[in-house]
Structure formats: structure tokens, C-alpha cells
Amino acid sequence: MLPDTLTFAPRNCGDCPIRHRAVCARCDADELTKLDQIKYYRSFSAGQSVIWSGDNMDFVGSVVSGIATLTQTMEDGRTQMVGLLLPSDFVGRPGRNQAAYDVVAVSDLVMCCFRKAPFEQMMTETPHIAQRLLQMTLDELDAAREWMLVLGRKTAREKIASLLSIIASRNATLEMATASGEMVFDLPLTREAMADYLGLTLETVSRQISALKRDGVIVLEGKRRVTVPDFDRLMEEAGDDSDGGILS
Amino acid sequence: MLPDTLTFAPRNCGDCPIRHRAVCARCDADELTKLDQIKYYRSFSAGQSVIWSGDNMDFVGSVVSGIATLTQTMEDGRTQMVGLLLPSDFVGRPGRNQAAYDVVAVSDLVMCCFRKAPFEQMMTETPHIAQRLLQMTLDELDAAREWMLVLGRKTAREKIASLLSIIASRNATLEMATASGEMVFDLPLTREAMADYLGLTLETVSRQISALKRDGVIVLEGKRRVTVPDFDRLMEEAGDDSDGGILS
DNA sequence: GTCGTCGTTTGATCTGGGTCAAAGTCAGAC
DNA sequence: GTCTGACTTTGACCCAGATCAAACGACGAC
Numbered sequence: 001m002l003p004d005t006l007t008f009a010p011r012n013c014g015d016c017p018i019r020h021r022a023v024c025a026r027c028d029a030d031e032l033t034k035l036d037q038i039k040y041y042r043s044f045s046a047g048q049s050v051i052w053s054g055d056n057m058d059f060v061g062s063v064v065s066g067i068a069t070l071t072q073t074m075e076d077g078r079t080q081m082v083g084l085l086l087p088s089d090f091v092g093r094p095g096r097n098q099a100a101y102d103v104v105a106v107s108d109l110v111m112c113c114f115r116k117a118p119f120e121q122m123m124t125e126t127p128h129i130a131q132r133l134l135q136m137t138l139d140e141l142d143a144a145r146e147w148m149l150v151l152g153r154k155t156a157r158e159k160i161a162s163l164l165s166i167i168a169s170r171n172a173t174l175e176m177a178t179a180s181g182e183m184v185f186d187l188p189l190t191r192e193a194m195a196d197y198l199g200l201t202l203e204t205v206s207r208q209i210s211a212l213k214r215d216g217v218i219v220l221e222g223k224r225r226v227t228v229p230d231f232d233r234l235m236e237e238a239g240d241d242s243d244g245g246i247l248s
Numbered sequence: 249m250l251p252d253t254l255t256f257a258p259r260n261c262g263d264c265p266i267r268h269r270a271v272c273a274r275c276d277a278d279e280l281t282k283l284d285q286i287k288y289y290r291s292f293s294a295g296q297s298v299i300w301s302g303d304n305m306d307f308v309g310s311v312v313s314g315i316a317t318l319t320q321t322m323e324d325g326r327t328q329m330v331g332l333l334l335p336s337d338f339v340g341r342p343g344r345n346q347a348a349y350d351v352v353a354v355s356d357l358v359m360c361c362f363r364k365a366p367f368e369q370m371m372t373e374t375p376h377i378a379q380r381l382l383q384m385t386l387d388e389l390d391a392a393r394e395w396m397l398v399l400g401r402k403t404a405r406e407k408i409a410s411l412l413s414i415i416a417s418r419n420a421t422l423e424m425a426t427a428s429g430e431m432v433f434d435l436p437l438t439r440e441a442m443a444d445y446l447g448l449t450l451e452t453v454s455r456q457i458s459a460l461k462r463d464g465v466i467v468l469e470g471k472r473r474v475t476v477p478d479f480d481r482l483m484e485e486a487g488d489d490s491d492g493g494i495l496s
Numbered sequence: 497g498t499c500g501t502c503g504t505t506t507g508a509t510c511t512g513g514g515t516c517a518a519a520g521t522c523a524g525a526c
Numbered sequence: 527g528t529c530t531g532a533c534t535t536t537g538a539c540c541c542a543g544a545t546c547a548a549a550c551g552a553c554g555a556c
Contacts, residue, residue, distance in 0.1 A: 070393075072393065072394075072396075072397045074397070074401065074487055075487070076487075078401045079401070080396055080397040080400040080401045082393035082396050082397065083393070093386055095383070095386075100390060100393075101393070124375075127372075127375055127378070130375070130378060130379065130382060131378065133382060134378060134381060134382045134385065135343070137382065137385045137386055137389060138341055138343075138385055140389055141385060141388055141389050141392060142348060144389060144392040144393060144396065145318075145320065145330035145331070145348075145349070145392060146320075147396060148320075148328055148330050148392065148395060148396060148399055149320045149322070149328040149330065151396055151399035151400045151447065152328040152399045152446070152447025153322065153326045153327070153328045153447060155542075155543090156542075156543065190502095190503065190504090191503070191504065191505095192503080192504095198400070199399065199400025199401060200543075200544090201543075201544060201545080202503090202504080203504095203505085203506085203543090203544080203545085204542090204543055204544075206504060206505055206506080207505080207506080207543090209505095210505075210506085222552095223503080223504065223505095223551090223552095239322055239323070239324075403512075403513095404512075404513065438532090438533065438534090439533070439534065439535095440533080440534095448513075448514090449513075449514060449515080450533090450534080451513090451514080451515080451516095451534095451535085451536085452512090452513055452514075454534060454535055454536080455513090455535080455536080457535095458535075458536085470522090471521085471522090471533080471534065471535095
């Protein structure tokens with residue numbers, strides 16, 4: 001457990017893998033030095049809980065590596081995932097002391113944390129941080145609204161295809177993309193987590209994945225490794241405009 | 249049509265009904281003067297479209313009075329509401345030129361608009377605006393996540409109860425609250441719009457409203473005026489923690 | 497090796513909410 | 527007044543996805 005995650009810690013921000021995408025993306029060298037002074041790393045192993053809804057939360061931070069989920073739970077145990085946190089995503093809300101959601105590490109996870117008070121202080125002093133945070137929050141809001149369409153109006157099959165295309169394209173920027181147009185990636189989530197993401201049961205998730213496999217939309221190696229032979233086909237199955245609507 | 253909405257326009261920001269809740273809330277007198285110079289009002293009558301998804305959008309703005317909806321539409325016509333815009337809510341995204349959603353006036357509507365370029369200019373100069381916009385965006389993100397739980401995991405009855413309690417509590421701050429603990433308000437949405445909000449069909453909305461009425465959770469006068477005799481009961485029906493979880 | 501656990505698949509059955517259809521209510525136009 | 531159209535309600539029926547249940551596969555502990 002906790003293999004080299006602790007030794008992982010990049011000593012200075014210049015070497016950080018998320019330097020140009022996280023909340024610090026716009027900071028100049030000076031600002032980075034200041035951040036460097038108040039930052040600290042925390043590691044979590046897969047399955048571990050980062051924070052519980054309602055807990056006192058005295059830090060904010062960025063996911064450096066690994067994946068975490070943001071979920072909401074009803075009294076009777078029904079749960080809905082409301083955020084999927086990938087490297088560079090921000091956790092916590094400046095100006096709030098209590099966590100509003102459960103945060104759980106889905107894989108081994110490293111976070112770059114800042115104590116809340118000094119971070120909020122810095123936010124007022126260095127507009128670059130607030131600017132970047134606004135941009136990231138607006139992006140998250142757009143993602144949440146896309147997700148609302150998925151939850152409210154798509155069929156189970158479309159939901160699965162949507163999730164697969166989201167994961168595929170989030171990874172696309174990073175790696176993968178087998179020249180030939182094929183895409184290969186590992187599902188970071190269990191069937192149950194996918195069900196929580198999509199407002200389904202895990203059985204339905206399993207059945208629809210099997211169906212997409214049977215129909216040749218995806219190819220599976222084992223239970224986690226997915227190959228998408230034709231991404232446009234997957235987008236069609238997701239019910240999305242195939243000519244990916246250009247925003248921004 | 250378009251009754252006194254145009255003459256409505258408050259001449260200066262000091263008199264504005266949303267002065268202390270909109271994106272300008274934190275501005276001081278100086279900043280307000282600058283905003284005053286670049287603002288203009290636009291009126292829309294009920295049912296009119298403010299902007300279509302994909303349209304070029306050269307302004308941003310705040311809802312001054314009236315109600316509008318933000319919706320997404322799939323190619324085959326399925327629609328999902330992704331935002332309900334009440335007075336003081338912000339429309340548009342700085343740094344984006346195309347509208348991402350359809351915006352439709354549900355009632356007669358007055359908006360306070362700013363051309364995008366000067367507004368973005370001001371945002372970089374006066375941190376008060378960006379600060380407030382960040383706060384508002386974070387609030388919207390929280391609301392979107394709450395909404396995701398509703399869409400993904402609640403039953404039709406719970407969905408209706410949730411919507412009613414959201415509308416009730418959004419209004420609560422303003423007016424209403426019959427001392428006795430009763431709440432009375434008008435539904436601003438048609439059954440169809442409620443269905444779009446909740447990921448249901450209008451028939452199901454109608455049936456569930458009838459059921460809540462039959463069970464005494466709400467009382468209807470006509471089709472739009474709602475009385476809630478016992479708000480805690482309504483919250484229970486919504487499946488929410490009755491002891492309203494305190495965040496912030 | 498066996499056992500236990502966790503994640504997954506598959507089958508059988510049930511049901512909440514969708515779909516199709518018809519009729520009711522109300523406000524504004526004429 | 528009555529006609530029209532928008533909105534709403536209610537009924538009958540059906541199906542996608544939930545629920546209940548069983549079994550399978552992979553992996554780590556022993």
C-alpha cells in the first residue's frame with residue numbers, strides 16, 4: 001500500500017505534472033514561489049475516503065495524480081456521483097468551511113493541498129489564481145449541465161456510450177489515439193461507480209456494456225480495458241451531435 | 249405586448265432591484281459608474297427566445313425581473329432544462345463567443361446587458377466583479393449538483409416535491425411566508441417546463457401534482473397558485489434531510 | 497492447493513413512468 | 527355570446543430499467 005506516492009512529491013512546482021492545467025496555471029514565477037511555501041502533499045490509497053460531506057474542511061487542493069469521485073448520498077443510501085476528479089481538478093470551495101460532498105479516492109491518489117486561510121489570502125492578492133479558478137469553475141458548470149442532459153433524458157445505452165466517450169476524450173489529450181483512429185483506454189471506474197455516475201443500477205450498466213460489445217461499438221480486453229474502433233460510431237450511440245459542437 | 253417593461257428601466261444602478269445580489273453586488277460607487285456607462289436594458293415578452301444555442305453572443309447580462317430558462321436540446325428533440333434564471337442570475341460566459349444553451353423568457357423579462365468586450369475589460373480591471381462572478385458560479389455549480397441527484401436518483405413524486413421546495417425557498421427570501429408557517433406562491437412554469445426541468449413527461453408531472461394535492465401535501469388554487477401547509481412535510485416528500493443541511 | 501472476497505455477468509420477474517389517446521378548463525379574440 | 531388554441535388532467539396500456547437471485551472469474555491470504 002502507498003507505494004511511492006509519498007516519495008513522488010515533486011519538490012518544486014516547476015516540475016509538477018499539472019503545472020499548466022491546475023488552479024496555478026496562470027501563476028508567474030513569483031506567485032509560484034509563494035504557493036510553494038504554503039503547499040503540502042497528501043496521498044490516499046484506492047478506496048480511501050478523502051473527506052466526508054459535512055466534515056470540517058480546512059484545506060483546498062488539486063488532484064496531482066489518480067482519480068477521485070464527488071458523491072452525494074440520500075438518507076436511505078441512494079447515491080449519485082456529482083463529480084469525477086481527474087488530475088488538475090480542484091477540490092474544495094474557498095469561503096466554505098464544511099465539505100458539501102463525499103470525496104473518495106478511486107485509484108491511488110496524490111493531492112496538492114493548501115490550507116484554506118492562506119490560500120484565500122493569496123486569492124485576494126494574486127488575481128491570476130482567482131481568474132483561473134473562475135475559468136475552471138465555469139468549465140465544471142458546463143460539464144455538469146451536459147451531465148444533467150445525460151441523467152434526465154438519455155436511455156441506459158446512450159448513458160453508457162456518453163460516459164465512455166467522455167472518458168475517452170478526457171484521455172485523448174494525454175495519450176492513447178492509436179494513429180489508426182482507434183482509441184484504447186482503461187475504465188477507471190467499477191460498474192457500481194459507473195452506475196452512480198449515470199443514475200443506473202450496476203446490473204443495467206453491465207448489460208449495456210455487454211450489448212455495446214456484442215454490437216461491435218467497443219471491444220473489451222478483460223473487464224477494464226476498452227478499445228473504441230470507431231469514435232464517431234460511439235458518439236452516435238451517445239446521441240450526441242456527431243460533428244462535435246465547437247464551443248469556447 | 250411589451251407593456252411598461254421598457255419604461256421600467258431604472259436610470260441608475262443605485263435604484264436597481266438586483267443591485268445587491270447580481271454580478272455588480274460588490275462594486276463600489278466608482279465601479280458602478282463605469283458599469284452604468286456600458287449597460288443597456290433589453291426586454292422580452294413571455295415565450296420569446298433570448299438566444300439560441302450556437303448563436304453568436306456579443307453580450308452578457310443579468311436578469312433584472314422575470315424568469316428565463318436555460319435548456320439543451322438533442323437532435324431528436326428531447327430537451328432538458330439545465331438552468332432556471334431568476335432575478336439577479338447571470339447569463340453568458342466571459343471568454344466565450346457562442347451561446348452554449350437556448351435561453352427562453354418564461355415570463356416577461358427584463359435584462360441588464362453589457363457588451364462582452366467592455367465587460368471583459370472591466371473584469372480584469374475591477375476584481376470585485378470577478379470575485380462576485382466566481383461566487384455566483386460556485387453557487388450555480390452547487391445547485392447543478394443538487395439537481396443531478398434529483399435527476400439521477402429521485403422518484404417522480406420526489407422530483408416534484410423537490411422542485412416545489414426549491415421554488416418555495418427561492419421565493420421565501422423575497423416575500424410570502426404567511427406568518428403561520430404556510431407558504432403561498434405561483435408556479436412560474438408550465439407542466440411541460442417542469443417536466444423538462446425534472447427529466448419527466450408532462451403527464452407524469454400532472455399526475456404527481458394531483459397525487460400530492462390528494463395527499464394534502466399541497467393545496468392548489470387554480471392550476472398555478474400553490475399553498476404549502478407544512479414545509480417540513482414537503483421536504484420529507486422530496487427525500488431531503490429535513491433539518492436543512494447547513495453549508496457555507 | 498482452498499477459501500473468501502470483490503467485482504462482474506446473466507437470468508427471471510416486476511413496476512414506475514413513458515406513450516398514446518381523449519376530454520376538460522380557461523382566457524383571449526371576435 | 528362562442529370559437530380557438532394553449533394548457534392540463536385522466537385513463538389504458540406497455541416497456542425500459544429496477545429488483546431479486548444465482549453463478550462466475552480473478553486475486554490475495556493462508
